[in-house]
Amino acid sequence: MSRPWVRELVVSFAAVILALVVGAVLIIVSDADVAATWGYFFSYPPDALQASWTAVSDAYTSLFLGALGGWKPISETLVQATPLICAGLGVSLAFRAGLFNIGAQGQLIAGALCAGWVGFSFELPVVVHLLLALAAGLFGGAVWGGLVGLLKARTGAHEVILTIMLNYVALYLLQWLLTTDVLQRPGRNDPISPVVEQTAQFPNWPGTRLHLGFLVALLAVAAVWWLLARSTTGFQLRAVGANPEAARTAGMSVGRAYTIAMLAAGALAGLAGAQQVLGTDYPLTDGIAGSVGFDSITVALLGRASPIGTVVAGLVFGALNAGGLQMQLQTQTPLTLTTVLQATIVLFIAAPALVRAVFRIRAEGTGTVLAKGWNA
Amino acid sequence: MKLELRGLTKRFGSLVANDHIDLTVESGEIHCLLGENGAGKSTLMNVLYGLLQPDEGSVLLDGEPLTCTSPGAAIAAGIGMVHQHFMLVPVFTVAENVMLGRERTRGLGVLDQRAARTLVRELSERYGLAVDPDARVEDIPVGVQQRVEILKALANEAKVLILDEPTAVLTPQEIDELIEVMRALKRNGTSVIFITHKLKEVRAIADRITVIRRGKVVATVAPDTSESELAELMVGRPVxxxxxxxxxxxxxxxxxxxxxxxxxxxxxxxxxxxxxxxxxxxxxxxxxxxxxxxxxxxxxxxxxxxxxxxxxxxxxxxxxxxxxxxxxxxxxIGYIPEDRSHDGYVGTFSVAENLILDLHSRAPFSRNGTLSPAAIRANAAQRVEEFDVRTQSVETEVSALSGGNQQKVVLARELSRxxxxxxxxxxxxxxxxxxxxxxxxxxxxxxxxxxxxxxxxxxxxxxxxxxxxxxxxxxxxxxxxxxxDTSWDQLGCMMAGIPPEEAAQQAEENPTVLGALEDAHE
Missing domain, CATH: 3.40.50.300 (P-loop containing nucleotide triphosphate hydrolases)
Structure with missing residues (x-):
């Protein structure tokens, strides 16, 4: 029974539960009314317990209903999950090749920029325009990611530093272009681009914001699964990620593997950027990426760097995002709580020993090693 | 000092690394602990040295029960250990290394280097361990570095000295010198526990030999036991x-x-x-x-x-x-690297995947960039059978196999074309x-x-x-x-850089104990 993936699933699930417990404490502490009842806990305990229970259950109920309580909330969860899945796949793929890709944010911006520009600059027939814009997004992300792989392969520069720095470059490049004729909408003074042509937009499911990009994301999952599990390239990526010396000794090119991994990771993040601009936002702004690029690192960690795991983790985070908005509207619990929940989940994932200790799960093997230290 | 282990047991989960070990080392005895890799020798010594705590049993020093919860306690009780990998600071001198951890100071915290040097000289004279106290450790040969390790233990007044695979890095001549040192220790009443898996050495060195197999003491025998008998005891079948x-x-x-x-x-x-x-x-x-x-x-x-x-x-x-x-x-070219876990296989990959590590891009294992799982599995099944790789299945991770089986995987791959x-x-x-x-x-x-x-x-x-x-x-x-047909001793001299003819001459003049055993054997 205790196969490794079962244990990892149990640990991931336990981490979510623990995070919800921590979140409950925060809800109680942050609500002034509830906190007040704890002031006289020793003279009349039921008040405090009652108030706390109500606050926590109301918040979590609206979180749950906002994420999964009907078709509309579910579609919103899928919308939120779409870019997280794609960018998360990119981070996962890089992990498997032994690279810590912190640059999904920058790659996503580069992808959105290219896709958006193609989307509003040309007038093309229906299917062609969307495909071309999508390809531009993949290309932009691939360049931004591939650059990192190439630099690492050629000069040995550390990918963490490269990707962090390129995140800034991408963001400020976008901000600057939004003030020039290249991207800025004519007649506007604020940094916003024209709206993407109808022909380049992802078709929506009637009555919701859910768009075809979600299916594209699922196709990407299948493609990444095939790449990793069934292709010779994926075999090389995994070998290099697990033991670069043995891979080199077996005649593989470590530099080539790094470059391919980062090209593909960038393209996937670029796809997420294209989905944002062609599927939900339509004009480009400097907030186009939100925090998707950074959240996708978390998604990849929670998904244990596997394609299927990334889908599940992307859906969980999508649900937390969608539900969090409803929770804020209905119970005045701040949206930031969901951010804290997400962060706490990852903290527990990153410290599996802690989760095992809390739930007394037997430790066997070392689990997935997601990234190595600076010198590795 | 007389050391006794009684019913010492150490378990790791379901694995019993040491199973009710009874062992007596008399004062001034050279006692060899012989066993294969993974037989439990190192675990036993780590228990003795306070690095691990036993689950059952006791350790007696001169009849007094001893509980060591740390190496510090073991050292204080008079147990010294020379590890297989030396624990020396390369840029320090011999005297500084010996002093390390027990520095004596004069006023104002100034290190008393002179005392350390004197101590090194005294000890090296008493035990015949020729070492220059002022030489830097990185400049001296491995055999001499080992003597520094022994000196360190002696400086801590060790009465029982554990040597873990001490001959692995030495030439036959250096091994001879080590044997001399061990005899000097013995004359001074120090007990020596000598851990090894090499049959020749134990017969040349030991007073008594205890053979361990799968965590259990199989036998304690005299050094005149033949090599094939020792091997059979060690492995459990004629070898x-x-x-x-x-x-x-x-x-x-x-x-x-x-x-x-x-x-x-x-x-x-x-x-x-x-x-x-x-x-x-x-x-x-x-x-x-x-x-x-x-x-x-x-x-x-x-x-x-x-x-x-x-x-x-x-x-x-x-x-x-x-x-x-x-x-x-x-x-x-087929290549079996010296560090198999580093260069030879990917530990987290399955046996099947490792068997095609350098063949994965060829037919029949892949076509047009797509792997063929069926061909990979079939190949693995055949190789596992042919090379007698003991594994639960071809999908098992290689890191879960024993060292011997991991090497068989590497060998099977390299010899499969x-x-x-x-x-x-x-x-x-x-x-x-x-x-x-x-x-x-x-x-x-x-x-x-x-x-x-x-x-x-x-x-x-x-x-x-x-x-x-x-x-x-x-x-x-x-x-x-x-x-x-070149003699061991000549090869040993050549390993120290002496040209063949001169080496032959020197070998003739100064035969070593091991060399004599080896050449007689042939």
Whole structure:
């Protein structure tokens, strides 16, 4: 029974539960009314317990209903999950090749920029325009990611530093272009681009914001699964990620593997950027990426760097995002709580020993090693 | 001091590493602990040294119960340990290293270097351990570094000294000196526990031999027990100690020709210095030498893993200098790296995946960039069967296998295609006797098929057993290439850099204990 993936699933699930417990404490502490009842806990305990229970259950109920309580909330969860899945796949793929890709944010911006520009600059027939814009997004992300792989392969520069720095470059490049004729909408003074042509937009499911990009994301999952599990390239990526010396000794090119991994990771993040601009936002702004690029690192960690795991983790985070908005509207619990929940989940994932200790799960093997230290 | 272990048991989960071990080491006795890798010798000594806590049983020192919860407590009780990998600070002098951890100071916290030097001189005189207290550890040979380790233990007034595989890094002559030191310790009443898996040494050194197998004491015997009896006790079945090897009959022309090869290591030193040799088809050339004399760099250069600074490497007339590892593999070189977990396999990959690590892009394992799981599994099933790899299934991660089985996976992969040249570096390091026998036989079989074979080993015994010719390396150069009948002592002298003729003469004049045993054997 205790196969490794079962244990990892149990640990991931336990981490979510623990995070919800921590979140409950925060809800109680942050609500002034509830906190007040704890002031006289020793003279009349039921008040405090009652108030706390109500606050926590109301918040979590609206979180749950906002994420999964009907078709509309579910579609919103899928919308939120779409870019997280794609960018998360990119981070996962890089992990498997032994690279810590912190640059999904920058790659996503580069992808959105290219896709958006193609989307509003040309007038093309229906299917062609969307495909071309999508390809531009993949290309932009691939360049931004591939650059990192190439630099690492050629000069040995550390990918963490490269990707962090390129995140800034991408963001400020976008901000600057939004003030020039290249991207800025004519007649506007604020940094916003024209709206993407109808022909380049992802078709929506009637009555919701859910768009075809979600299916594209699922196709990407299948493609990444095939790449990793069934292709010779994926075999090389995994070998290099697990033991670069043995891979080199077996005649593989470590530099080539790094470059391919980062090209593909960038393209996937670029796809997420294209989905944002062609599927939900339509004009480009400097907030186009939100925090998707950074959240996708978390998604990849929670998904244990596997394609299927990334889908599940992307859906969980999508649900937390969608539900969090409803929770804020209905119970005045701040949206930031969901951010804290997400962060706490990852903290527990990153410290599996802690989760095992809390739930007394037997430790066997070392689990997935997601990234190595600076010198590795 | 008399040391007794009574019913000592140590478990790791369901594994019983030490199962009710009873052992008595008399005062002034050299007691050998003989067992294969993984038999539980190191666990036992770590318990004794306070690094691990026993689950059952007790340790008695001169009849007094002793509980060590840390190495510090063990040292205070008079137990010293010399680890296989030395714990010395290379840039410190001998005296500073001996003083380390028990520094004596004069006023204002100034280190009392003079006291440390005096102590080193005193101890080295008393035990016949010739060491210069002012030499820097990084400048002295490995054998002398080992003496510093022993001095450190003696400075802590050790009455029981544990030596963990102390001969692994020594030449036969250095081993002789170590034997002398151990006898001096014995005369001074120190008890010595000597851990090893080498049969010859124990017979030369020990007063009594305790054999451990799978965590249990199998027998305690006298040193006049024969080697084959000891091997049988150690392994649990009769073992063929001599490799069944007739001289190569299938001798072809020179396949590998190395000419004036220089390799510069990352620190900028000339690690391989003008090395030239030839290996013919159907011949095994053994490269002997103490660890760290350029063998690693030589092999990496021959595989294209390290760039050669100058010189030429030709395989079947084709120049290979400048080509990468992939071209070397494709030229028909099979490679068994010296550190298999580092270079030989991917631990988190399955047995099946590791068996195609350098073949994955060829048919039938993949077509048009797509892997063929069925072909990969079929290949794995066949190799596992042929090489007797003990694994639960071909999907098991290689890191879960024993060292011997991991090596069989590497061997099975490298021998699964037609080879021109087989390079095997330390092919049996860390393996049990049974696996060694298997690996040696496969290597000889590969030779008999007409493949040129190059073996690099720091175990002289292995070199002598397998080689048709022996090249000895010292400081990056080849001291000489000699025949397989060369005496141990001559090889030992050559390993210290002495040219063949002079070495032969010196060996004749100063025969060593081990050499005498070995040559008598043949």
């Amino acid at each position: 063929q100690l001599q490799v069944d090897k007739r001289a190569g009959t299938n001798l072809g022309g020179a396949k590998l020709a190395v000419e004036g090869l220089d390799v510069v290591d990352p620190q900028g030193f000339l690690a391989v210095d003008g090395v030239s040799f030839e290996v013919r088809g159907g011949e095994i050339l053994g490269i002997a030498g103490v660890q760290g004399n350029g063998q690693t760099e030589l092999v990496e250069a021959l595989m294209g893993l390290t760039a050669a600074a100058s010189g030429s490497v030709k395989l079947g007339g084709r120049e290979l200098v400048g080509a990468g590892p992939r071209e070397h593999l494709e030229a028909g 037609p080879l021109e040249l087989l390079i095997a570096a330390q092919p049996t390091r860390g393996l049990d006797v049974g696996s060694i026998e298997f690996v040696h036989n496969r290597i000889v079989r590969e030779r008999d098929q007409g493949t040129a074979v190059l073996i690099v080993s720091t175990e002289l015994e292995e070199i002598v057993a397998l080689s048709d010719r022996i090249a000895v390396m010292y400081r990056g150069r080849i001291v000489g290439i000699v025949g397989p």
